Amino acid sequence: MRRVSAALVHYPVLDRQGAVVTTAITNLDLHDIARSAHTYGLEALYVVHPIAAQRELAGKVKEHWTEGSGARRIPDRTPALRALEIVEALDDAVAALGRDAELWTTSASARNPSLTHAAGRERLAGDGPPVLIVFGTGWGLAEAVCERAHAHLAPILSQRDDGYNHLSVRAAAAILFDRLLGGR
Amino acid sequence: MRRVSAALVHYPVLDRQGAVVTTAITNLDLHDIARSAHTYGLEALYVVHPIAAQRELAGKVKEHWTEGSGARRIPDRTPALRALEIVEALDDAVAALGRDAELWTTSASARNPSLTHAAGRERLAGDGPPVLIVFGTGWGLAEAVCERAHAHLAPILSQRDDGYNHLSVRAAAAILFDRLLGGR
Numbered sequence: 001m002r003r004v005s006a007a008l009v010h011y012p013v014l015d016r017q018g019a020v021v022t023t024a025i026t027n028l029d030l031h032d033i034a035r036s037a038h039t040y041g042l043e044a045l046y047v048v049h050p051i052a053a054q055r056e057l058a059g060k061v062k063e064h065w066t067e068g069s070g071a072r073r074i075p076d077r078t079p080a081l082r083a084l085e086i087v088e089a090l091d092d093a094v095a096a097l098g099r100d101a102e103l104w105t106t107s108a109s110a111r112n113p114s115l116t117h118a119a120g121r122e123r124l125a126g127d128g129p130p131v132l133i134v135f136g137t138g139w140g141l142a143e144a145v146c147e148r149a150h151a152h153l154a155p156i157l158s159q160r161d162d163g164y165n166h167l168s169v170r171a172a173a174a175i176l177f178d179r180l181l182g183g184r
Numbered sequence: 185m186r187r188v189s190a191a192l193v194h195y196p197v198l199d200r201q202g203a204v205v206t207t208a209i210t211n212l213d214l215h216d217i218a219r220s221a222h223t224y225g226l227e228a229l230y231v232v233h234p235i236a237a238q239r240e241l242a243g244k245v246k247e248h249w250t251e252g253s254g255a256r257r258i259p260d261r262t263p264a265l266r267a268l269e270i271v272e273a274l275d276d277a278v279a280a281l282g283r284d285a286e287l288w289t290t291s292a293s294a295r296n297p298s299l300t301h302a303a304g305r306e307r308l309a310g311d312g313p314p315v316l317i318v319f320g321t322g323w324g325l326a327e328a329v330c331e332r333a334h335a336h337l338a339p340i341l342s343q344r345d346d347g348y349n350h351l352s353v354r355a356a357a358a359i360l361f362d363r364l365l366g367g368r
Contacts, residue, residue: 032352041343159225168216174355175362
């Protein structure tokens with residue numbers, strides 16, 4: 001079984017027009033994805049943000065739930081939020097995991113070649129370097145992140161005839177963790 | 185294929201101590217679960233709240249994304265939020281679906297007997313009355329809802345040795361829709 005972590009990237013990501021932008025941190029992203037990641041046995045959730053004030057905000061959310069009054073009120077959240085790591089750039093996450101760590105990007109649209117979820121599941125169950133599953137906020141990861149990735153996970157396809165497929169990053173992360181690591 | 189909808193219940197649900205309470209509406213629940221439900225082909229997401237002012241709030245969220253400036257800014261959200269139905273009680277959702285509709289409850293803890301996700305998937309793929317998948321906010325659905333249910337879906341089990349299992353209702357709904365209705 002390989003070591004698995006996730007990263008939530010706020011830069012470089014795309015906006016609606018496809019321009020590269022920095023997005024703001026959404027409090028509930030940190031909670032939801034940290035709780036899902038911890039439930040599925042991931043080691044850490046790296047929150048990637050280039051702006052110091054935004055990293056401080058994420059740090060305060062973490063502190064509230066690991067040491068502050070949130071930890072006393074709802075102690076169930078503590079282990080999940082303790083696994084939140086706040087970093088300036090994706091390279092900081094890679095450095096923490098080890099230089100051989102593999103980046104697996106995610107997207108709502110197909111990329112060629114892509115790694116099916118079944119094949120990804122098999123790879124994670126085997127031996128190999130740590131894997132960092134990378135999620136983009138906004139309208140998805142910028143090309144610069146995808147280009148350096150070791151694999152692109154296939155998108156979660158819509159079940160509708162009209163192809164409607166607009167999952168939140170919180171929902172997409174939960175579904176992917178379940179497909180890659182969930183009990184069968 | 186059976187018709188499937190979901191309900192998000194704010195009363196009667198449990199608090200941390202197991203008392204029956206009414207919870208407040210969380211804006212992002214409506215968005216996330218509506219988007220997940222629509223992506224997986226569910227007909228509607230019923231938001232159940234006994235307090236008129238809270239139903240009005242949910243109605244304003246819906247209006248913003250189906251008719252207001254939100255609809256113009258991010259039109260992708262419109263079809264999902266259009267399928268949001270705001271009702272006073274679970275019975276209103278059942279009445280809208282038809283008297284023969286089946287309630288399938290969800291929970292983070294096991295209940296005996298429970299419907300496995302594989303068996304639920306088979307049932308949905310066959311013929312039969314409409315199904316309403318019922319999610320509780322707070323610390324889960326009150327016994328009064330579970331007692332009248334036609335089936336109790338098995339919990340999503342933790343993959344960790346310590347059994348940590350604290351998914352948000354948004355994440356749990358996304359995973360269950362995928363297990364019951366996702367492409368395989």
